[in-house]
Amino acid sequence: MAGFRMRRAGVAAAVAIATVIGVGACDVDGAPVREGRDVGADTGDVDTDEFENLLAECEILPANQIAEAVGGQIADPSFFGANCRWTVMAPSAVEVMFNWFEWGSYNHEKDTAKRLGYTTENVTVRSQAAFTARDPKRPDVCGVTSKAPSGGVYTWWVEPSGAARGDACDAPIKLMELILSGAF
Template identity: 65%
Template sequence: MTSIRRRATAAVLGLAAVAASAACTVDGQPVREGGAVGSDTGHVDTSRFDKLLAECEVLPAATIAKAVGGTTAESNFFGANCRWSVLPQQIDVTFNWFEWGDYNLEKETAQHLGFTTENISVQSQAAFTQRDPARPAVCGVTAKSPAGGIFTWWVEPEGQQAGDACAAPVKLMELILTGAN
């Protein structure tokens, strides 16, 4: 048998094996590891997680409003990110806490998005500011969480504001890192 013929035969046998295995079925039902058939409904009983959105209550709304120069803060979204509208100046405030977030990856992502970053320290924790050059009135501050992961505060005023754009998110970070509420 020639070398070409052997290769062709091997290729045909290989294709036949792939086709035969693709036609196989496996008996049973898929179940997540540690589960039992019929026990995983896909529904989560959220009453078992009484602190599910507690990170959005880490600071009272009045404290958030005062820290950014407003009089009232109205929460408008609780979820992966917590958001408030601060009045009367119309300042948007966003907070997130990624329990498994990576500080260095967050900084690299900000830089990849074109934001300028500056290393700072807030309450003895490593932190950095992030600014979008196209929106100089907006600033975010990310710090390592003492409990693990990262905290980030973003403050976005409508229109230009006087002073340092990062002063308000730094103040919010100080408050959360000292446990003030």
């Protein structure tokens, strides 16, 4: 009988707590705003064209220019999303990746590369500060990061399946030159 009373008391306490929580709930007026955005910048209304150019950054350069910059003829897109990727058939396959972090920070990207064990070197691409990132364990792979003129950071990574011809950073620097020059 004592166990029954204890269970009954526990159920009663749970009901009382649920009632208090329900009474304490409140509504907040206004619309949510993403961190870093101004009030009024996010209307909450879905515009039919809002997502039309969501992956437009993956078309920042035509595929033939990507292929040519890495020594190939054709660049086949293999993934368009947060990172844009292409496979270029040169003498051997070359993987090319591009990303544009619109709210990214140049210093954050450089610090991250260093924390991951990459060696970085400051370079200038089209009068813009940039840096290369190389993995000492994979010397034929190179990435180049630069501030994007419209905000954030651009990064190009090039990874050949065989040995890189010449300096591994030549191709990603060439790709960065193309987008920073507006030659697309």
